[in-house]
Amino acid sequence: MRPLTPARIVATCGLLCGVLFVVVVFSLRMGAYPISLHNIVITLFRGAIGQRDEVPPDFWLVVFGLRLPRIALGILVGAALATAGAGFQALLRNPLADPYVLGLASGAALGAMLSLMVAPHTAGVIQAGAFIGAAATTGAVYFLGRRGGQLDSPTLLLAGIISASFLSAGIVFLSTTLSSRDQRGMGFWLMGDLATPPSVDLKWLYFILLVTLGCIYTTSSDLNLILTGEQEAGHLGVNVYRVKMVVYVAGSLLTGLAVSVGGTIGYVGLLVPHMMRLLFGTDYRLLIPTSAIGGGIIIVLADTLARTVVAPTELPVGAMTALAGAPVFIYLMKRRVR
Amino acid sequence: MISGASNGATLESRPQPFAVNPGMRLRVEQASYAYAATDRSAPKFTLGPTSFEAQQRELLAILGPNASGKSTLLKLLAGVLKPLSGRIEVDGNEVGDLDMRVRAQRIALVQQESELLFPLRVWEYVLQGRYPYGRRLRFESAEDCLLAGNALSQVGADELRDRWMERLSGGEKQRVILARALAQQPALLLLDEPTQHLDIGGKVELLRRLRRLADENKYAVIVVTHELNLAAEFSDRIVLLHKGKSLRIGTPAEVYERELLEEVFQAPLEVEMRPSGRPRVILRGNH
Numbered sequence A: 001m002r003p004l005t006p007a008r009i010v011a012t013c014g015l016l017c018g019v020l021f022v023v024v025v026f027s028l029r030m031g032a033y034p035i036s037l038h039n040i041v042i043t044l045f046r047g048a049i050g051q052r053d054e055v056p057p058d059f060w061l062v063v064f065g066l067r068l069p070r071i072a073l074g075i076l077v078g079a080a081l082a083t084a085g086a087g088f089q090a091l092l093r094n095p096l097a098d099p100y101v102l103g104l105a106s107g108a109a110l111g112a113m114l115s116l117m118v119a120p121h122t123a124g125v126i127q128a129g130a131f132i133g134a135a136a137t138t139g140a141v142y143f144l145g146r147r148g149g150q151l152d153s154p155t156l157l158l159a160g161i162i163s164a165s166f167l168s169a170g171i172v173f174l175s176t177t178l179s180s181r182d183q184r185g186m187g188f189w190l191m192g193d194l195a196t197p198p199s200v201d202l203k204w205l206y207f208i209l210l211v212t213l214g215c216i217y218t219t220s221s222d223l224n225l226i227l228t229g230e231q232e233a234g235h236l237g238v239n240v241y242r243v244k245m246v247v248y249v250a251g252s253l254l255t256g257l258a259v260s261v262g263g264t265i266g267y268v269g270l271l272v273p274h275m276m277r278l279l280f281g282t283d284y285r286l287l288i289p290t291s292a293i294g295g296g297i298i299i300v301l302a303d304t305l306a307r308t309v310v311a312p313t314e315l316p317v318g319a320m321t322a323l324a325g326a327p328v329f330i331y332l333m334k335r336r337v338r
Numbered sequence B: 001m002i003s004g005a006s007n008g009a010t011l012e013s014r015p016q017p018f019a020v021n022p023g024m025r026l027r028v029e030q031a032s033y034a035y036a037a038t039d040r041s042a043p044k045f046t047l048g049p050t051s052f053e054a055q056q057r058e059l060l061a062i063l064g065p066n067a068s069g070k071s072t073l074l075k076l077l078a079g080v081l082k083p084l085s086g087r088i089e090v091d092g093n094e095v096g097d098l099d100m101r102v103r104a105q106r107i108a109l110v111q112q113e114s115e116l117l118f119p120l121r122v123w124e125y126v127l128q129g130r131y132p133y134g135r136r137l138r139f140e141s142a143e144d145c146l147l148a149g150n151a152l153s154q155v156g157a158d159e160l161r162d163r164w165m166e167r168l169s170g171g172e173k174q175r176v177i178l179a180r181a182l183a184q185q186p187a188l189l190l191l192d193e194p195t196q197h198l199d200i201g202g203k204v205e206l207l208r209r210l211r212r213l214a215d216e217n218k219y220a221v222i223v224v225t226h227e228l229n230l231a232a233e234f235s236d237r238i239v240l241l242h243k244g245k246s247l248r249i250g251t252p253a254e255v256y257e258r259e260l261l262e263e264v265f266q267a268p269l270e271v272e273m274r275p276s277g278r279p280r281v282i283l284r285g286n287h
Helices: A006-029 A037-048 A057-091 A104-118 A125-144 A153-178 A186-191 A202-218 A220-227 A230-235 A240-262 A268-280 A284-308 A317-337 B002-012 B070-078 B100-106 B122-133 B142-154 B170-183 B200-216 B228-234 B258-265
Strands: B025-036 B043-055 B059-063 B085-090 B107-110 B188-192 B220-225 B237-242 B245-250 B269-273 B279-283
Touching (some): A006 A037, A006 A057, A057 A268, A125 A153, A125 A240, A153 A186, A202 A240, A220 A240, A220 A284, A230 B107, A268 A317, A284 A317, B025 B070, B043 B085, B043 B237, B043 B245, B059 B070, B059 B200, B059 B228, B100 B107, B122 B142, B200 B228, B220 B228, B237 B258
Parallel strands (some): B059 B220
Antiparallel strands (some): B025 B043
């Protein structure tokens, strides 16, 4: 028996943070303006200790003005989507659950667009609209996915896919009326894109992310038991209803947060938790933090590829994650049905 | 090395981990329940007022044909359902009013297991039985591991410890599920048709084990079953249910009456009394 210890969680997360740092430096290096690794590290170091005057203004602009904010946004979006995916997989008792596959991301995008039409210039309104859209879609898919009073895996997935295509049609329709008011195009809401900086300060978005991650983390040992059976978890003393409500609200918040600043980026919530399960096991006390960091790593990598492979044009980051994620989805589905 | 050795010594010198429930008593008083499609419609199924008691070291069987209310009664005992009228008490506390974790420390319920979503090792599964004793997020202690290991030993499943749950045979899985219930250190152990997927050897082995657990761990064990002969052989008392009514409660010899069993189970039966004082039921031939 090797029960999970806090030390192992800290060590694993530390290792992943190291990987994230390497990926971030790599991403800072890539792009149209050439800048050497050496100079990136020096610029980062000088920035960290507050010696802005020592850095050439070009380097400062490229690293702190352009590339780092985009990377920070990517980490935020990746962490939110991956954790939401891990949470929904437990909540819906379905290994194929993902905010994109289930249509929740589309619901969030539609909610965000509607809120833009109602109150175009209010700070935070996109986030609020996206949260409400995600929560409403989660509720709808949850009830549509039931059969004989029980969640049914194929029905749930079909309900999600139908919702996603219905809501996407709504997005296409709305984006024709919205384009004059908001600079974000249809591609942003359908495929995801990290090129546009958010209208809200990143600090606040990170604050919401960390608080929500904390909330979802408090349920992690309960989720372990719910994964082996809801009724059994109840007999072992888990307040199943309370846990599901926490995961439902937190998962919707995370989805809304990610979609409001990154559009609908798919499959991260599916890909990352499964990678982390393969690497570190299924215990949610370890899976939630590793998924959050892993989500950041994957999105930063995907976005770096998206903005460099076809330079000088850019691909939507959602296209990159879908290229990697869809085959994984099919693999998992095949393995499950067998 | 030295600290490891002393740790082992302190763990071993602790009192027997499973002998912690002095004098538990289950009292069921006129408990009833009704299922209805909606709040206003007539009930689809009713469990009439039922009364009995169970004590530590007792093995009680709830017996009856399908749809007789066996599982409903068991859910009432587990506190999953609240009785419509009457009371169900463990040591004087109403089961339905107990805090969920406290309830899980006193009552363990073994059901047909749900499908596992992700692969899990046997020891991880059994450690889940320690959940009621931890606060949120608490990590398992050395004592939890010791108790989980003891639970596995008690069901003779030491060698399964590192196996994957989904690779176990039906009988092995049943033992591991039982081990998780033992890790809860309950006073009352409830089992819902535990013999369903076992062959005859497995059934006898399981009931022997339950009999021994009732004696050694001082549990009150309540088993829902429709195995007439196994119940007669291993249980102290029997609650016979039929169409939501408790027809008779008593020792196997008191309950097993030919006319009664024939009416309840709708089959031509014969009841023999064996020298041990326990009855045996056989199917009556046509000739």
